[in-house]
Amino acid sequence: MIEVCNISKSYGKLEVLHDISFTLHKGEVAAFLGPNGAGKSTTMNIIAGVISATKGQVLINGEDIQENPQKIKQNIGYLPEYNPLYEDMYVREYLEYAARIYLPKSEIKQRVDKMIQTVNIESEYRKKIHSLSNGNKQRVGLAQALIHDPHILILDELSNGLDPNQHAKMMELIIDLGKSKIVLYSSHRFDDVSEIASHYLILNKGSLVFDGKADDVPSVKDLFYTYCK
Numbered sequence: 330m331i332e333v334c335n336i337s338k339s340y341g342k343l344e345v346l347h348d349i350s351f352t353l354h355k356g357e358v359a360a361f362l363g364p365n366g367a368g369k370s371t372t373m374n375i376i377a378g379v380i381s382a383t384k385g386q387v388l389i390n391g392e393d394i395q396e397n398p399q400k401i402k403q404n405i406g407y408l409p410e411y412n413p414l415y416e417d418m419y420v421r422e423y424l425e426y427a428a429r430i431y432l433p434k435s436e437i438k439q440r441v442d443k444m445i446q447t448v449n450i451e452s453e454y455r456k457k458i459h460s461l462s463n464g465n466k467q468r469v470g471l472a473q474a475l476i477h478d479p480h481i482l483i484l485d486e487l488s489n490g491l492d493p494n495q496h497a498k499m500m501e502l503i504i505d506l507g508k509s510k511i512v513l514y515s516s517h518r519f520d521d522v523s524e525i526a527s528h529y530l531i532l533n534k535g536s537l538v539f540d541g542k543a544d545d546v547p548s549v550k551d552l553f554y555t556y557c558k
């Protein structure tokens with residue numbers, strides 16, 4: 330479970346997140362929607378433990394991420410908006426490098442093989458990362474985020490660079506992953522998430538303006554277009 334409890338974030342005197350709270354459970358795919366600058370990446374960075382909130386706390390299965398970051402980060406897979414890949418590495422080399430952070434040597438090859446298959450880059454893994462298409466770079470980023478089989482998957486603008494066919498395949502994968510994990514998936518586009526989301530969060534100007542289930546889709550859609558014109 331992720332519990333975001335009254336978090337605010339300021340940069341200097343500018344408060345960019347205002348008292349945000351929500352809870353997500355295993356088996357949910359939560360769409361995190363909002364216009365540019367709403368604060369989605371900032372919130373995701375706080376949940377992933379990359380930056381700290383100015384006020385409030387994030388509990389992962391009841392534990393404060395700031396109190397035991399090493400242990401709690403083992404449960405989190407994160408693909409940031411600007412997918413930080415090592416472009417000069419080969420795909421397989423990069424995934425083995427990422428796996429070494431979490432896994433014993435004896436498990437690395439098998440896990441990397443599984444991830445290459447899971448994200449469907451069997452025809453790409455012998456290439457250098459800089460030579461991949463944007464969509465395939467996103468797949469490598471997703472494989473990196475999944476390498477340690479985390480319970481929580483945080484995906485910031487995963488669909489960047491995906492063509493419609495790749496997008497459809499990626500959505501199938503997210504639905505599958507969401508059955509056994511918590512997936513928090515940010516986007517600017519309602520149609521990007523409408524097939525996968527069981528939970529919607531809408532952020533506008535640093536405030537959470539909607540937190541509800543997929544059953545409320547007509548109202549979510551109206552709200553989304555109100556804030557993201």
Ligand SMILES: Nc1ncnc2c1ncn2[C@@H]1O[C@H](COP(=O)(O)OP(=O)(O)OP(=O)(O)O)[C@@H](O)[C@H]1O
Pocket residue numbers: 340345363364365366367368369370371372410517
């Ligand atoms: N390191 C920083 N220093 C100062 N301001 C920042 C910093 N990081 C983010 N901000 C500001 O915080 C606000 C929220 O930014 P954030 O990137 O979280 O929004 P976002 O919803 O992810 O936007 P986008 O969809 O365009 O990526 C913006 O006003 C941004 O300029």
